[in-house]
Amino acid sequence: MGILEKISEIEKEIQRTQKNKATEYHLGLLKAKLARYRAQLLEGSKTSGPKGEGFDVMKSGDARVALVGFPSVGKSTLLSTLTSTTSECASYEFTTLTCIPGVIEHNGASIQLLDLPGIIEGAAAGKGRGRQVISVARTADIVVMMLDALKGDIQKELLTKELEAVGIRLNKKRPNIYFKEKKGGGISITATCILTKISERMINLILHEYKIFNADVVFRDDCGTEEFIDVVVGKRKYMPCLYVYNKIDQISIEEVDRIAWQPHCVVISCNMLLNLEHLKEMIWRYLHLITVYTKKPGKKPDFNDGLILRSNCTVEHACHAIHRTLVQNFKYAQVWGHSAKYNGQHVGLSHKLSHEDVLLVTKK
Structure with a gap:
């Protein structure tokens, strides 16, 4: 059984398993195995095959922004509107096939904006050019997730899942956990707070799954199983993300108001040039x-x-x-x-x- 099949089987088992006290340790081990296989999949993709044409873009300017989203949500139109770069726009899917850079000039800063090809469901597993797109997104300072206002919540959930699968954590703080492997002495677990989301037994089970039998672990916050797995696996990228809902001219004013009040969200219309200055200001703020x-x-x-x-x-x-x-x-x-x-x-x-x-x- 290949890695993709193993990942698929574990994901199905996680979905089938009811969440309760009796299955807590079983689910924790499944999540640890899933993270390990996903890490192997990404490590294998680094050496297999040539780089995609147009994806190796030199970093320039004061900051870099990755523009990700499903096909035909308006990424190329936004790039052409905010920058002097022209990205091919059309009413059919997959118009953009390579990574196209542009520059936003705002408050005296030159902000590099990368228009990446549309991500499809299953991109983390290598479908389409998903891995190449996601690897470029990891080099950015923030992610701008472009969503269709007519189906934005579904797209947001699917895209977040794809990015999570390759170790990109959006709008999340790095877990305040100290972890270091050592040569001997067994596993030492210390907590400066009361742990309610994870037990010592679970910590030991996860470490044994990764063949780690000697380590120092210090919890400075009450973190859960998935956060601890992230610390053990490492190579996680914690990035700010702006959720940009395009085509608001096609939905009701009540729906626009609902979306606009959600955290990290900006509503725009590329065709009618609505709220684009506010988007630039929000990008500036999120870049700090x-x-x-x-x-x-x-x-x-x-x-x-x-x-x-x-x-x-x-x-x-x-x-x-x-x-x-x-x-x-x-x-x-x-x-x-x-x-x-x-x-x-x-x-x-x-x-x-x-x-x-x-x-x-x-x-x-």
Whole structure:
């Protein structure tokens, strides 16, 4: 029996098994086996066959956004509308066959937007060009999941399932679990909180399934079976995701209102150019980007060419962005803006900057 058949059999058994106290350990072991086989499937796909044409896109700009979705939901239209890149658009499915990059200019930042070919159900198992599409999505900073407003909830569920199958976790925090294999001493389990979602027996069963008999495990949060399996397997990618519902001009205003109030959701219409500026602003927020302006002594700040940095960045990060030798010759900096207690505050390299701060660096 091949890996795909084994995965299929385990998934069917999980669906057949009722969830209760008696089946808790059985389901936990099935989930551990499923994660192990999926990891083997992905590792095998790295060495088998040539890369897909057009998928190896060089990373550029200040951040990268992966545009994923089923065929004919409007991804190519969105790319052509938000960027100066033209992606082939048509009313039939699978118009886009390769990865097409474009650039969104917003708040002085250049954000690379990748229009990926439509994902089909079963993409994680290798159907269509699913694995190639998903592997490119893993290189992005955020995922924009494009959905048809007429059938968005079904598409959202199926796409999330496909991405979960290859280790992409959308809008989830990394489990606060310390795990490290060791050469001897058995399995040591410590918890700094009361564990209600997983037992010590389950932890041991999962580790034995992966042939791990010596390890240190520390739970700092009350995490469940699937979260612990993710930590043991590793290679999980935790990514922010925006669910973008297109074609809202074809549904009722009540349905638009219902979708718009859901977490991480944006409603748009590419054909009628509705709410696209709000989408760009939401992408900016989810990327956690800020703009920091610089000034020279005795001159006004340069508001035309700011530094694009990540939120919670420090003066040291800004210095590296200006010039690689600036930190070595750093004396002090002055800051104007939200992060400063008063205008022109003298700060050091560890000072955290805020959006639209003005920075003046003095060298030794």
